[in-house]
Amino acid sequence: MTLVKTTYNRRSFLKSSLAAGGGLMIGFSWLASACSVNTPKELTIPDEWFEINAYLKIGENGVVTIFSPNPEIGQNVKTSMPMIVAEELDVDWKNVLVEQAPLDTVKYTRQLAGGSDSIRTTWSALRMAGATARTMLREAAAKAWNVSVEEVTSETGVLMHEGSGKKAGYGEFASVAAQVAVPEKVDLKELDDFSIVGTSRKNVDGMGIVTGKPLFGLDYKVDGMLYAMLIHPPAFGMKLKSFDPDEVKSMPGIKDVFTLKTFNDDYKRQWSDTISFNEQVVIIGNSTWEVWNAKLMLNVEWELSAESKISMAGWGNDYEVNVPAGLESTFGHIAKMKEMAKKPGEIVRRDGNPEEEFKNAARVIERTYTAPFLAHSPMEPMNFFADVKADSAVVVGPIQSPEYMGKSVAERLGLPLDKVEVQMTRMGGGFGRRLYGHFGVEAAVISQKMKAPVKLIYTREDEMTAGIYRPMYHAVYRAALDTDNNLTAFHVKMGGIPENALHANRFPAGALDNYLAESWETDSNISVGAMRAPGSNFNAAAEQSFLDELAEEMGVDPIQFRLDLLKRAQENPVGENNDYDASRYAGVLEMVREKSGWNQAAEGKSRGVAAYFCHRSYAAQVVDLVMENGEPKVEKVYNAIDCGIVVNPDAAVNMVEGSVVDGIGTAMYGELTFSEGQPDQNNFDGYRLIRYTEAPKKIDVHFVENNIHPTGLGEPPYPPVMAALANAMYKATGTRYYHQPFIKNSFD
Amino acid sequence: MAVFNLNVNGKTHQVDVDPSTPVLWVLRDHLNLLGTKYGCGVAQCGACTIHLDGKAVRSCITFVDSVGDKQITTIEGLSEDGDHLVQQAWLEQDVAQCGYCQSGQIMSAAALLNENPHPSDEEIETAMNGNICRCGTYLRIKEAIKTASKV
The missing domain is CATH 3.30.365.10 (Aldehyde oxidase/xanthine dehydrogenase, molybdopterin binding domain)
Structure with missing residues (x-):
């Protein structure tokens, strides 16, 4: 054991009713994905959960739920991150349930899928979360047994006092441990003592995946949800000129057709706000196919766009990106490259x-x-869900950079940041494409205008031809x-x-x-x-x-x-x-x-x-x-x-x-x-x-x-x-x- | 709009949709069977694979008015509890990365094994070549199919 100070992200150890409840869950598919899907048949769900910190809660029967903080894109962090917590908590992996945590920048460290950095940047925080909980359980037992905490040891979910021969499962002391003050120092395991980290554990969503459970963003649904699709200019260097909404507004299932501006003109974009076409036509209706049909029928006129500059809020200093006019072709790119290489x-x-x-x-x-x-081409096309109310918003879906999407959505809707809740679904791949969350902003703007929950869906063609x-x-x-x-x-x-x-x-x-x-x-x-x-x-x-x-x-x-x-x-x-x-x-x-x-x-x-x-x-x-x-x-x-x-x-x-x-x-x-x-x-x-x-x-x-x-x-x-x-x-x-x-x- | 009686996973469902609607969107939007995935819409990726009378078809180009009284099986209907041999083999090999394409892969694999219980490597590759896995789990899928074929 190595005694270390619990200085690392102590905020995580404050009580968080949001994480304990798994976020403000809405919609049947999310509940399904959060609970039943990953519950092995042999595991009994506790009657009561006791929240120890933002990363875990323990039931009265010793079953543990660990919240996986980062977006899951197929890199398997939803399994490996909880493994690190479970290692230091010292529990049997068979007694662990895993839930996706919502975005919470106060409680968690860098909730982002990018730079191959999920494990590296959270390794210490995840170990600390498990070790802190283990210490709190030991303190609870020490108090009840009237012995010093140093004499209380743990072994895979069991607390023990060698002198008196006393033993108890974590579940028995979970309610008391939840009240224990966060310790100033905790023991971390020696790396050689690891029994979970370094051993192969199967994907916690494996059963959900092979049985077709609604784990992904495109699967997320709520009652009364509308479907939306966008029409973007057919070529880079073009923009919207005009369109005639009347001819499709009367088509079956179509609710509305209008122009959508993703970012306001005076908005200083973040790094994650890359977008190819800021003004698009949106069609909203009752089902995917009805909207798709209307999208194919709509007559839209496009025109050449002029050279423009985009204001970006950089890391430390603001800058401008120049977007030239013109219709570019590969042969032109090749000629340009040959010319540039000579200079x-x-x-x-x-x-x-x-x-x-x-x-x-x-x-x-x-x-x-x-x-x-190259086009990233993740198998799940871009999509996002938004439910925007007068004073708050919930956005749900597949996103690699939820923190940044939350900021962009709040800014665009004119809501305080803490009134925008971001929930992460499993992602059907991303490869970097889902770092750029304009689709979440688009869904939010549409929901705000429609005053209804909306799912925005990109077709494969939309995705492959809309850039980034x-x-x-x-x-x-x-x-x-x-x-x-x-x-x-x-x-x-x-x-x-x-x-x-x-x-x-x-x-x-x-x-x-x-x-x-x-x-x-x-x-x-x-x-x-x-x-x-x-x-x-x-x-x-x-x-x-x-x-x-x-x-x-x-x-x-x-x-x-x-x-x-x-x-x-x-x-x-x-x-x-x-x-x-x-x-x-x-x-x-x-x-x-x-x-x-x-x-x-x-x-x-x-x-x-x-x-x-x-x-x-x-x-x-x-x-x-x-x-x-x-x-x-x-x-x-x-x-x-x-x-x-x-x-x-x-x-x-x-x-x-x-x-x-x-x-x-x-x-x-x-x-x-x-x-x-x-x-x-x-x-x-x-x-x-x-x-x-x-x-x-x-x-x-x-x-x-x-x-x-x-x-x-x-x-x-x-x-x-x-x-x-x-x-x-x-x-x-x-x-x-x-x-x-x-x-x-x-x-x- | 027209009314269709569809036999899906052993149950009859009535839907009132445009006759040109692909079965994919009937399943997903109208029957809440969300395991069948949209990937390309043009039968190039196989994410939407279902069984029609036991044969693997791409539901994104199978229109609802062409189904008639044929039996539709989706990933949700492949087994009660994920205990189909192919699903079990997928778990044993821990195949999935992102997992999005896997229900389509499993439906293609199950149809292959129905027709050819002991396929060779080449037969697996040819039969599965219409299913894309962007994460590149092809080797594990092949292992899983071989695992299932040995049972």
Whole structure:
């Protein structure tokens, strides 16, 4: 045990009737998802619950409910976060029920799904919540047994006093413990004593998922709820001109048709308020299909929009985003990128004298890499529920950034922040798309106007064509070699439309005496946002392919090449601002070399390797494949991951498997193109996602075992596999894959 | 609008809807059977898969006036308590990440195993290729189908 002060978020330990009751629950589907779905048959629901703190309540029979604070997007935090609480509470996992907590910024820490940061940023608070409750139970028992609290121990839900032989279940002391003052200091378990964290526990929503329970945002319903859909301009660079509501207002089931302005003109937008089309037409009716039919019938006229500026409230300082006029096309984007890459960029990092070394080089290797716009395409399209009253509002649905949505909704409705309740449903994926919660604001504005509960639904076509994409990227990598094939200088110039991807302080920065990183950006009216491992998802693909080619040109093994650079970065790093830990980076490369049997040839298979650091974790991968009809048949992907302590190992393996499949799909097939401002793909018939026949046959996952507090996992294995794939495909075909999607591999 | 008598999960339900309404939206909006999911609306993702007389169909392009007296089975009707072999295999393999596509995956898998109780890897891949999982749980789904096929 380690005695620690309970300074961490003490507010969480104050009583919260909101969390204890599971929030102001409304609607049948929410109740169903919160209680009955996850209750195992063998568990008896207590007659009475005693709230210990905002994270947990204990029943008189010892059953515990743990509130999972963060949004569940498929990263499985709804299981792993309560596991951490249960560990320190010291209870049998079989006696634990899990409920999704509502948004409560006072009681909880960073309720956000993004940056692979849920576990890392809440690890201490979750441990503290469990440990505090355990201490309060021990204090309650000590008082009743008239012994000192130090003499009262616990073992999986049972309190004990060795001297007197007294024993009692947590349930017996729950009511008293709930009245105990929050202790000043609590014992945390030693990591080696963990019995829940580090063992595989199944998804707490598993049964609900396989029986089709209404867990998701689109499933949320209340009596009298109306359905709404939007019509947005068909192309970026266009805006609403006029429409004739009368022709559809008389259609069956249609309640109203009007213009919706998501954000007011004078509103200073938050980072999460990205939106492509601020003015849209909304159709409201009694059922999805009736509204959809009216949407297809409505005649709307559009016109070109002028250049505009959007005011953003940044982190610390306000700024403006320029939105140019015009109808953009992919061929124009390609031409623009080629032009920008020829101009000097903004120098982000410069070590030594790279310009001089390039002048003196015996040989310069230069390669260009590109990647297209991507649509996030989570399986559950955007949707949100809102019920807005005169002086309060409730919004419910799938959102990665509930805190920020709450602020935007309150601001737009003109309500105090504490009058807007945000509830999170399970999300049918997000991949970053659900960080941008304009759909919650839209639902709220519609509900306010209709004076009724409303569910806003995006069709798949709406979602794929309404923007907030992964940006389009371009990178030129250059390496200078001397006459002995030594690497003497390294240069990357990376840019994007309209945002850049460069991570200038990551490997190989720090390992090279002469290093130059430049970046550029160019305006576009196509909106973009974070997508799984933002920036990294291009950096890794490009840089790790370049390093592979460089190693080949230098005549060295690609893993040994990286390890030699990392050795330099570890022993004698260049510069002080290097993001990564060179020894942990080398550790995953060494592990994947061993696990894949890298030094033995894989019979009949072509192999490629890549590694990357992002979200404070390290991933190295080896891909084994054969090529058939120009497409890879991936036989096996070996993964070595260092993300610190692994909370729920089998679920962590699942996450890595999914990242590998997603990464291969992105690199091979992912592409959104534009003609005259209009996306050329609007559904899965045109926009290609990876399917069964294209997925790897086998994925091996190995975690580095250490006692480092957990870091990210949902994103880090996704970027490097793209390069490992490209490098293996080169071995099979003799062709280098510079341009995503690899099925095209062209940039013209 | 027209009245239809639908046989869903062994019970008859009467609905008054436009004849062009896809079964997907009849189930979700009118019968409160929300396990059948909307993913694409054009039979490309399989999230809306149901059984029509035991065969897997995409409910997003199956119009209510085409059903007649055929038996509709949804994920809610696959078993009483989630104890269908395929559902149990899904739990054993802890397949789901976000979980949104899984009811459609399970309905496709159950129909496959009805027709072919012991499919090969290739037969599984071909039969399931119309179901997208954006989280990439394909390997676990294949394992789960093989688990169910061994019982």
